[in-house]
Amino acid sequence: MAQKKPENLTFEDAINELSQIVTEMEQGDMPLEHSLKQFERGISLANASAQKLDHAQQKVSMLMSNDLDAELTPMDPQE
Template sequence: MAKKPENLTFEESLCELERIVSELEQGDVSLDDALKQFERGIKLVRNSQGKLEQAQQKVAILMADDESAPLTPFSPEAE
């Protein structure tokens, strides 16, 4: 049984999307199966977009010029 889209990593979702597109492009899939694969692909895309948006938000937070969080020099001995 296939994992739910929300349980897949971004990379796993991309691999499955590539497989789905390849199978649909070949045209050897019945209409019912094609619709199921299309629906699965849409779920994968939406989940992947959500993961990308979360990553963009994290990067934006990390890159923000926040005066209340001053940078300190890295000291490997402190670890």
């Protein structure tokens, strides 16, 4: 079964998968090639989750300021 792209997962599903990857990697019995693929997947999941959190934070800020017409802007992941 093909994996969903991290950006297409819910925040909760991405965090759960990331947690599974961490647990699997901590056991230390994975071949190097698989470890690298899992690490790459984990980074993608973490980045997608961070973007979802940024988006949610912007929505909360808009609601708290009562500016419901404010436009959401992409946040720089390097910040």
